[in-house]
Amino acid sequence: MKGLLVKYQKIIKQLISYGIIGGISSGLDFLICALLMHLGLNQYIANFISVNMGIACSFIFNSLITFKMTDKKLIRGIKFFLVGYCGLALSMLIMFVGTDMMKINEIIVKLISIFIVALFQFVLNKLITFRGEKKNG
Numbered sequence: 001m002k003g004l005l006v007k008y009q010k011i012i013k014q015l016i017s018y019g020i021i022g023g024i025s026s027g028l029d030f031l032i033c034a035l036l037m038h039l040g041l042n043q044y045i046a047n048f049i050s051v052n053m054g055i056a057c058s059f060i061f062n063s064l065i066t067f068k069m070t071d072k073k074l075i076r077g078i079k080f081f082l083v084g085y086c087g088l089a090l091s092m093l094i095m096f097v098g099t100d101m102m103k104i105n106e107i108i109v110k111l112i113s114i115f116i117v118a119l120f121q122f123v124l125n126k127l128i129t130f131r132g133e134k135k136n137g
Helices: 004-006 007-038 044-067 073-101 105-131
Strands: none
Touching: 004 007, 007 044, 007 105, 044 073, 073 105
């Protein structure tokens, strides 16, 4: 067992870091959305703005901390946002299947979707956005 932990130590650290940064970014998303709606902005526009701010925050910190890759910022940023939007689409699909088709409580489905989407996005970002050995800093 200890051998497995040593073998996968780097990816375990990355997954934990990704999760912490994701939590912070989600909190930022929520606060910005709530503030914008409180200021009278339409809920859909507020959500669009706040989701993009959360993805941007997540990209910056995951580039610097989780994957330690700061080269090719524009290309990596575009890929990261596309992965984020894929995660949003997957989340909507899970919500639809879970709540509309299977009639499961929305909060339970949302909690399940958070973990599924986070793992999905981590894998895509590791394989696509932050692929390669080039590191800066």
